[in-house]
Amino acid sequence: MHYVLECVECGSEFDDDSLVRCPECGGLLEVALRYDEIEVSRSTFEGRRLGVWAFRELLPVNTDDPVTMSEGGTGLHPCPRLGEELGVRELFVKNEGENPTGSFKDRGMTVGVTKAVELGAEVVACASTGNTSASLAAYAARAGLTCAVLLPAGKVALGKLAQALFHGARVIPVNGNFDDALDVVKKLADEGIVYILNSVNPFRLSGQRTIAYEICLQLDWEVPDAVVVPVGNAGNISAIWQGFLDLYRLGIIDELPRMYGVQAEGARPIVEAIRRGKEDIEPDPEPETVATAIRIGNPVNAIKALRAIRCSGGWAVEVSDEEILSAQRELATREGIFVEPASAASIAGLRKFVEEGEIDADERVVCVTTGHGLKDPETVMEVCELPEPVEPDPETIQRLIAE
Ligand SMILES: *Cc1c(COP(=O)(O)O)cnc(C)c1O
Numbered sequence: 001m002h003y004v005l006e007c008v009e010c011g012s013e014f015d016d017d018s019l020v021r022c023p024e025c026g027g028l029l030e031v032a033l034r035y036d037e038i039e040v041s042r043s044t045f046e047g048r049r050l051g052v053w054a055f056r057e058l059l060p061v062n063t064d065d066p067v068t069m070s071e072g073g074t075g076l077h078p079c080p081r082l083g084e085e086l087g088v089r090e091l092f093v094k095n096e097g098e099n100p101t102g103s104f105k106d107r108g109m110t111v112g113v114t115k116a117v118e119l120g121a122e123v124v125a126c127a128s129t130g131n132t133s134a135s136l137a138a139y140a141a142r143a144g145l146t147c148a149v150l151l152p153a154g155k156v157a158l159g160k161l162a163q164a165l166f167h168g169a170r171v172i173p174v175n176g177n178f179d180d181a182l183d184v185v186k187k188l189a190d191e192g193i194v195y196i197l198n199s200v201n202p203f204r205l206s207g208q209r210t211i212a213y214e215i216c217l218q219l220d221w222e223v224p225d226a227v228v229v230p231v232g233n234a235g236n237i238s239a240i241w242q243g244f245l246d247l248y249r250l251g252i253i254d255e256l257p258r259m260y261g262v263q264a265e266g267a268r269p270i271v272e273a274i275r276r277g278k279e280d281i282e283p284d285p286e287p288e289t290v291a292t293a294i295r296i297g298n299p300v301n302a303i304k305a306l307r308a309i310r311c312s313g314g315w316a317v318e319v320s321d322e323e324i325l326s327a328q329r330e331l332a333t334r335e336g337i338f339v340e341p342a343s344a345a346s347i348a349g350l351r352k353f354v355e356e357g358e359i360d361a362d363e364r365v366v367c368v369t370t371g372h373g374l375k376d377p378e379t380v381m382e383v384c385e386l387p388e389p390v391e392p393d394p395e396t397i398q399r400l401i402a403e
């Protein structure tokens, strides 16, 4: 086998794929690739169509028949105008909204649901702020599995809710926030009632490592100085860092980037822990932000994310809802890229990192925008004004254009 599951807390190793937490200590499990057993080089990946499965040698599955819809292969867009405004030499946006269901969650689900099928699971489940449920609902439909999604009632963006409902998942709104919903799914998973596809699932996070693999390939195997990621449950920033480490340890890249986490002011346990030099977070019982995808008070992957940020020499910062919404608008109007509020946190955060001198003006920066703007049309319509209708005559229209 080219991988084992390794406990993040006690370091024990297991080669039983049905585990979702450490049987010794209850800690999180991570896929540890056995680099000696993997024979790859840059050219292994170069001739292939860009996407998650272009990196199949680095994925923890043993099937030739994955549950897939061409996920990954998202654009790494140069954003010179926005970069200049924010004061960095080279800004790229890795736009994960281009995935099949509109968020990076698809990278995890194609691997996670493939593993669920491999394991013979019948019911898959997750707690979700929205995108995880949209993605799992779609991949479960494709695999013919029963899917249950638990959502914090009233706090899920419209587009995501529509997706989960329409793909035929059992959508269960719960009275409580994301963290409460996740606690329930974890308990059901421990009892073997459902297969859990939250970011405690090590296979899912392996799929998300491909964000790092793709960035390196798209930059002709050069490594960015800094990678900026919005942080909710903190799985993604941990996975992306691990992805860079994989390539480094395989000898495919010879440098590592610094990892920067961005949270909302109203949900920022990771930022607090980084600032105070703490080993673990203090959960926030009442997270609140317009960026519902990162409205999480007790990130399950906190320990890994703190490690990623510290080991890489990065930093973390919080941004206000106002800063998030104005960054969202700037990215849309300056660069033509429409992302949801949580994704715009990376742009708002970059501005602060530059102001605080954490990121230098002459550096090459990648901001990961995590989900598509159409996911959350309601938030957008609150800040945009729809003009009154007019008569369709050329003079009126010309006047309006000139205004
Ligand atoms: C899930 C999600 C996040 C947060 O990712 P974590 O892995 O939970 O930190 C950020 N933005 C969007 C759009 C998401 O869907």
Ligand SMILES: [Zn+2]
Residues within 6 Å of the ligand: 007, 008, 009, 010, 011, 012, 022, 023, 024, 025, 026, 027
């Ligand atoms: Zn353990």
